[in-house]
Amino acid sequence: MSELKIDTRLWSSKARNLSPYTPGEQPQHDNLCKLNTNENPFPPSPKVGEAIAKVLERQADDLRLYPAPESDELRNALAGLYNLDVNQVFVGNGSDEVLALVFASFFLKERPVLAPDISYSFYPVYAHTFGIELVQIALDADFSISPDAYRQPCSGIIIANPNAPTGLLLSLADISKLASEHSNSVIVIDEAYIDFAQIEADSSDATVSAISLINDYDNILVTQTFSKSRSLAGLRVGMAFGNASLIEALTRMKNSFNSYPLDKLAQAGATASVLDVEYFEQTRQQVIDLRESLTADLIALDYKVLPSHANFVFVRPKEGNASAVASALREQGIIVRHFDKPRINEYLRITVGTAEQNERLINALTTLRAMSI
């Protein structure tokens, strides 16, 4: 394809100055071992396909009608799952859309928003899009987050928990501390990977999700996604949980951009996923188990592996160069993520695959090690 010459004459200055997000690549080859975008190795609940097929069978005709604009059935299912009121639940077209609405609703103020310097790389994009100053707070040397480092005036704080790409978990005590110390700012906990987190043996908490805090703190908003633990990245559904007044702001913002972000099939499929609790518990435990054995295998290969609470591991080859390892793996059809960024350019983020995929990865790394790559 010849290079297109872009003429920006008619663009707004906002359009000219954008720094769009670059999603991880989605190559479509056969026999590819795709461990680069943290998709779930297991298929979604079979109830999802059944629910969508039922929409098609019983009421394909109804695709001609607009969907429920506020996705009431889905929101009710989520409220039931987490024992919340339906007005504490918001859903959107993937958690990326939800996060965009969050930035516009809560962070668009004169003070900056705070986020870890190493985190989800869409946060700086949203800040740039909406003209919000983002102050990046350095992770500690061991990549952990210290609430004390966030003691400065801000419009809000956004933290991925578990953090990406590190996989490390912040405790509910630390989240409570942030919320208490910033009572006039919204603390957004982006829990894209929370369902893969494990409660530490010495913890007194019964859960690791900050959803358990939203009735105590009116300034905590939790976002989650169907793309990881529910194996539905292809369906584009994300959600937010918080005080009803925070949810109302998101609803108004949504209805000022796009009233009907979730189509009928996505609403039906996502609802079926929420209701199939057994399948969900089973597959997320399987992913956790696979992560633990992958971690052990990587440690045996002399990799440094951060203790992960997500469906990926963040690893550093003891010898050899992360970028070279990524390239060598790619030649064998195994795609992992390397970030060419300060502090983490010696690491690789590797999605937990099926047992077969993980074995293929370990075999490839074993060979590379023998070749001193």
Place this chain on the structure above:
Amino acid sequence: MSELKIDTRLWSSKARNLSPYTPGEQPQHDNLCKLNTNENPFPPSPKVGEAIAKVLERQADDLRLYPAPESDELRNALAGLYNLDVNQVFVGNGSDEVLALVFASFFLKERPVLAPDISYSFYPVYAHTFGIELVQIALDADFSISPDAYRQPCSGIIIANPNAPTGLLLSLADISKLASEHSNSVIVIDEAYIDFAQIEADSSDATVSAISLINDYDNILVTQTFSKSRSLAGLRVGMAFGNASLIEALTRMKNSFNSYPLDKLAQAGATASVLDVEYFEQTRQQVIDLRESLTADLIALDYKVLPSHANFVFVRPKEGNASAVASALREQGIIVRHFDKPRINEYLRITVGTAEQNERLINALTTLRAMSI
């Protein structure tokens, strides 16, 4: 439900000052004659359900993977349909999302955007959301649009064509004139209803769509939707056509908000709809025919009916009060749209239904007329 007390303390000033769009109601009763939101009375092409079922059968597992972020297959199908290059085609989560991105990409400038005073009521909402000044240009007394009235400095112009709720059509000659006279502004032609337009017998044009102008004018952007002529309001797919540089701006803006707005099922279903040209041509002609007979019936009942190029008619009872007619119809389970706005509060917008629905409407209006409502 008890009234929720909203606390806006943590909201951004943008969130506090929003004026969200209010979609037409979507009541879910049986035996309702829903003629209020311009949905197509016919189901979508059977190929749509087949294509979605095929995704579920062959690759339900693949719902775990992210969809193609730029919906390449769908964009290629649309490019083929209209004989365009794929880089002249953009798709989004309904034309409402596409229009939001249009406002941010092209109208966010120091000069105001111009739009007719009577048009799609989401335009002022977008302008308000993005802090863009909107100058509303009065329609002529007969509700037509005069390009001469738009001769003033502006960031851009947005015109629904056919216009809603009037159903009137602007000619390609007038659109060319606007584009020529405003060569440094983007002229957006929102063709949500264009597929129901009829080429006048005395016209030399082979089409009424401004897509035919985009190779001649680098400042014309055309938006369309799958929600009306393709009977897919429930699937949420909209599109834009224009010069590749305009499309590039929309793509960057999308990737600064939400990278994957179209789920896999919506992409597959929409693509199948585009490829089923025969079904599309058949049903749109049926809607046009139904509109013409509904128009004749309404005229016979002494209604003033504007010449419609859409799948609705905009009508005025010769005697009696439009609002009272709408209320009386609602009591009989027939929902039509009444806008309580200056200039048009004596009109009703009525969606063209099936032959049976139109008959039920005409019977009801005949009874009302006998009762002098």
